[in-house]
Amino acid sequence: MSSKRKVGRKTSSSGAPRPASRDRFRVSxxxxxxxxxxxxxxxxxxxxxxxxxxxxxxxxFLEGPPVVDPTHRAVEHKVSMVQxxxxxxxxxxxxxxxxxxxxxxxxxxxxxxxxxxxxxxSALPGMSGTGFGxxxxxxxxxxxGMGMGQGTxxxxxxxxxxxxxGATGSIVYVVDISGSMIQGTKDRTSYEKLEEEVxxxxxxxxxxxxxxxxxxxxxxxxxxxxxxxxxxxxxEKAVKWLKSYxxxxxxxxxxxxxxxxxxxxxxxxxxxxxxxxxxxxxAFEQGPDTIVFVSDGEPTDDQRDKVLWSVREHQETRAxxxxxxxxxxxxxxxxxxxxxxxxxxxxxxxxxx
Numbered sequence: 396m397s398s399k400r401k402v403g404r405k406t407s408s409s410g411a412p413r414p415a416s417r418d419r420f421r422v423s424x425x426x427x428x429x430x431x432x433x434x435x436x437x438x439x440x441x442x443x444x445x446x447x448x449x450x451x452x453x454x455x456f457l458e459g460p461p462v463v464d465p466t467h468r469a470v471e472h473k474v475s476m477v478q479x480x481x482x483x484x485x486x487x488x489x490x491x492x493x494x495x496x497x498x499x500x501x502x503x504x505x506x507x508x509x510x511x512x513x514x515x516x517s518a519l520p521g522m523s524g525t526g527f528g529x530x531x532x533x534x535x536x537x538x539x540g541m542g543m544g545q546g547t548x549x550x551x552x553x554x555x556x557x558x559x560x561g562a563t564g565s566i567v568y569v570v571d572i573s574g575s576m577i578q579g580t581k582d583r584t585s586y587e588k589l590e591e592e593v594x595x596x597x598x599x600x601x602x603x604x605x606x607x608x609x610x611x612x613x614x615x616x617x618x619x620x621x622x623x624x625x626x627x628x629x630x631e632k633a634v635k636w637l638k639s640y641x642x643x644x645x646x647x648x649x650x651x652x653x654x655x656x657x658x659x660x661x662x663x664x665x666x667x668x669x670x671x672x673x674x675x676x677x678a679f680e681q682g683p684d685t686i687v688f689v690s691d692g693e694p695t696d697d698q699r700d701k702v703l704w705s706v707r708e709h710q711e712t713r714a715x716x717x718x719x720x721x722x723x724x725x726x727x728x729x730x731x732x733x734x735x736x737x738x739x740x741x742x743x744x745x746x747x748x
Contacts, residue, residue, distance in 0.1 A: 552601035556687055557592055557722060557747055563685040565605040565622055567678045568593055571690040571724070572610045572640050574658035574666040581691065581725050582651040583643045589689065589724055590641060594634050596687075600625035607681050608633050610640040611674035612666040622681050642666045670696040672705055679709035679717065686719045688736065693729035703735060710740065718742045 553562045570593060577586050593608075600606055604625045608618035618636050623629045642653060645663050658667040671694035678686050694702050710716045719740035721733045724747050737744035 552604040554596055554685070554687070555599055556596045556720070557745060559720065559743060559745060561685065561718070561720065561743075563604070563683075563718070565681075565683040566600070566685045566687060567607045567609060567622075567681050567683045568597070569609045569611065569674050569678050569686060569688045570637070571612075571669060571671075571692075572642055572666055573612045573669045573691070574642055574653050574655075574663065575669070575727065576691055576724075577642050577646070577651075577653045579727055583646060584651070585725060586641065586643055590637065593637060593689075597625070597630050597633055600630070602626055605683075606633075607678075607683070608637060609674050609677055610637065611670050612642075613668040613670060614665055615670055615674040615677045616640060616665075617677055622683065668695045669693065672697045672702040675702065675706055676709070679706070679713075682713075683717055684715075686717055686740075686742075687722070688719060688733070689722045689724050690729065690733065691724050691726045693732055699729070699732040699735075702732070703739060706736065706740065716741060721745070722747055 552564060553560060554566055570589075575581070576589075577583055597606065597608075602625055605622040606625050607622050610616045618633055642663075645657050645660075645666070646653060653663075653666075657663040669690060669692055671688075671690060673696055675686075675688070678688075693699060697705075706719070717740065719736060720742040721737040722745045723730050723733045726733070726746070730746065734744040736742075
């Protein structure tokens with residue numbers, strides 16, 4: 396026998412030969428299945444990653460900037476400004492200590508300051524402006540800090556009447572139109588002179604001032620229901636109104652004085668009395684700083700003491716007393732009453748002859 400191994404094909408257990416192509420087929424099938432499994436796993440993993448990213452994007456929603464309400468912003472600005480004023484403004488005022496008990500220390504009485512009605516003619520350098528009193532550089536354009544100013548609580552200004560000058564912010568002229576103003580020692584010429592003085596005083600008022608006009612005889616007649624500004628138009632209307640109440644209108648042509656018969660007639664009846672109390676009441680109702688009262692005699696609508704008492708009651712209801720300057724114009728009587736009226740109310744009494 397020969398020792399050489401015979402080389403032949405592989406056989407199966409049954410003795411039949413197994414072809415090599417079957418093994419290759421199995422290997423290929425395993426490889427394909429493996430690749431398919433890996434591809435499927437890769438696709439699944441990729442799908443999960445994408446889903447996770449998409450979910451996070453949906454949940455990570457970023458809202459826009461908050462909308463600021465204009466009202467809320469205005470409130471914040473106001474609060475901020477208040478805080479700045481508290482921190483950067485004037486130092487806080489010390490708190491006052493108030494006591495209703497009687498203290499052991501008594502302060503001396505303050506000296507009485509001169510009123511507007513008591514100022515001398517030289518004390519009014521200018522008829523307009525915001526200051527009043529002597530000072531350097533006086534004139535129509537006085538500055539608020541000039542001189543030793545006396546405030547009136549209203550727009551700066553002044554008035555002039557029969558050479559008397561005073562400072563005021565508002566004024567009421569109270570003019571007697573009774574028949575006695577053109578009788579006795581008085582006549583048409585003297586009344587017209589008084590009328591001209593009232594007109595001149597009104598026309599000289601500063602436009603910033605307020606004024607009104609009252610005439611009185613048996614009644615009291617008011618130019619306007621309330622105080623009016625001293626504008627050129629208002630002044631012109633007031634002058635016409637004043638002249639319409641002149642007792643001289645009842646005099647015949649060429650007649651210079653009135654008679655008792657005129658004042659008891661239908662047209663002259665409103666000039667038949669001297670209603671001083673009624674006129675002063677209406678003047679205080681206007682609330683002026685200054686009253687100019689012109690008459691030639693005693694009141695006829697009440698006793699003089701009662702008239703003075705009525706004025707005192709008006710003053711007590713005011714936060715600031717009105718100054719009453721009184722002019723006794725060629726008076727036949729009533730000088731004591733009129734002087735007392737001025738003295739009690741911080742004004743000046745002038746007797747004009």
